[in-house]
Amino acid sequence: MTYTGDERGGAGRDGPWWWERRRGAVLDVGLGGVSAVECAVEGVGFAHEASVPVAVGVLFGVVVGAVLVLRRRWPIAVVLVGIAVSPAAMGFLLGVVGLYTLAACEVPRRITATLTAMSLAATFVVMYVRTIGDEGVTRTVVIWLSVFVAVALTVPPVLLGLYIGARRRLMESLQERAVSLERELSLLADRAEERAEWARTEERTRIAREMHDVVAHRVSLMVVHAAALQAVALKDPEKAVRNAALVGDMGRQALTELREMLGVLRAVESPKSVAAVAAVAPVAAPAAAAFDEGPGPSLAELEALVEQSRAAGMVVELEVRGSGASYAAEVEQTAYRVVQEALTNCHKHAPGARVAVRLAHREGEVAMQVENGPCDGQAVVPALPSGGNGLVGMRERVLKLGGVFVSGPTDAGGFRVSAVLPV
Template sequence: MTSTGDVEGRAGPPLWWGRRRDFVGDVVLGGLSAVECAWEGVAFAREAGVPVAAGVLFGFLVGAVLLVRRRWPIAVVLVGIAVAPAAMGFLLGVVGLYTLASSEVPRRITGTLASMSLVATFVVMYLRTRGDADEQTLVISLSVFVAVALTVPPVLFGLYIGARRRLMESLQERADSLERELSLLADRAEERAEWARKEERTRIAREMHDVVAHRVSLMVVHAAALEAIAAKDPARAAKNAALVGDMGRQALTELREMLGVLRAAEKPARPAALAAALVAPPATAGYPHVASFDDGPSLEELEALVGQSRAAGMAVEMLVHGEGAAYAAEVEQTAYRVVQEALTNCHKHAPGARVTVRLAHRDGEVAMQVENGPCDGKAAEPGLPSGGNGLVGMRERVLGLGGVFVSGPTDGGGFKVSAVLPAG
């Protein structure tokens, strides 16, 4: 990996320079400053009575100090102040003050050095231009003007450039931070979307199991009864055949509605829906449910559900305790599905057994229980397949709403399924 400003296939900038153009710029400025100070060193050597070559070499070395202005700006300014009495280092002083003001050096240090440079420039200018007493006011005014002109503008410009650079760095850092946050939010939205798809697949499987298992189980029971009585009791056989047809049509209707929702769910989510996934609960993050709870079965349909099992030859007793209340749609649908699946299991595993369905309306909750007695040994086994997902699906439904689910064998040799759901 190359550093900032590098070009692929070339070496990066040397030493402390961040970019090659910074290095080139400082070399040019250092060269100009060295040439200027070397030229001014001639006059300094004559005034000091030293060899001209020594003055030129001294000036060249002083001017070349500007090359390290980015690394040691304080040293550059101090050198400029030190050589001010020698009347050399104009470019060195101006660029040094600008670099110092635009760097990360504390402001109190910048102010101190700028003040020292201002005073040094004023003193040197005054000593070189002083004349008669009548001209003192003009000399002082000229010295102040030159000192201010050589000190204040580079300091102010450096402060401006430094503040602008820090602002740009802050904005860039904020932009990078926002980009990282957006990337994390996008990943989180994708995870939520995947979670929502998984939940919908589970819900679809549960709904398909409830609809198909119950309807088809009753159809198989009626078909078996129809086969047994077709020759003996044609009227009852015709009634059973009509029931089988009705249940088949009901199953097809429910499956058709479910498949319609699935086709709608296959449409790609709009960008607004994906944006909502960042803040909405995963179950509602742009992915529709299999069916609206408001369109599902309710507790009022339990009587019809029990009636279908009675029509299939099952001895079912339904007991209702307490007065019904207005429950949430998902609560009523879940209660209905629990009773429906429990009755389906009775058809599968307890043919000929007596079944009791209890529904209790309590304060803030609704409870249901389906209990079957021991199987009647004389009853024919319907031969219905079992996938082993019925109890699992009931438990998931009930626990998903914050309820309690219990199932297991009874002391009398039967089986019991109990569930309690909060009313809200």
């Protein structure tokens, strides 16, 4: 079993063979050399006791002591060798360092406990046998002395190894958690940036939609009235004056709505809102609230909206079914904007056509429909620019409130816009 040891440190491997670090290899070789010298010296006494040549005892001690070099690779084998040579009274450093390494590594605890008990018993037996025959020493003293030596040589290195191993595992766990948290924070930062970008995009789209709704209808009517003014300026001065007054009124209304819109934009772009964007709050919400809850059009102004189109020369019929009710501000504004945008499209794409505006108050919903007949080919209206986003904006508004939006040509050659909003 491979043991990386408590001396392991740093990231990357630079040691030979089974060592993670070069300094770990140097430490183990040094310990192995000291243990070999110790066992070689103790091998002289072992040779005399075993009646073998001294050279054999010294060589045996060198081999046994050098086993300590393998403590990280095979800690169990090192401890077993230390237990095996304990009767020869050699391998003090081998046994202590071996037990420490065994307790500090990832060896199962039952194996560590078993080998610790074996080492404790072997040390006790060897100490008891070697001191029981001394003169003037009682059996009780021998037993207590043997117990003391066995515990002193076995328990401290095991406890130290358990502490170092637990500490190392705790540090590794904390490091892994730190890396995991750093990775999660990085993912959260990326997600936050994506959400902030999404919020900014949504807000830009909403601002563009509001500007389109505010400006397009008024300016379209102004262009129509200006064309009529040009046509009748010489033939009918009184009508030209009325048309000029209408153009002025619509221009002032457009400027008023633009000022209100710019005021909302200044409030949305305040430093606090920018900080909210950076904090990844739902950025679109403040702006949406500012647009929807601020002063805006309502269904009560629908008659005035239709009258503006009539004043521009369009034949518009308004039909209201059901009793009118007070709805939420966003519902009122959305319904008004749908009709407004549909009338604007009629001015742009169906000059001279008859237009029917229908509004129905139902239980739990309000429905609106704007339908124009075929375009009058004799009507002369200056070309009005179109961005192609009117229907898209209407659909987004209605679907955002959970409503239904349908638009398309009719069989009679006209065009119909229908929407239903839940209230």
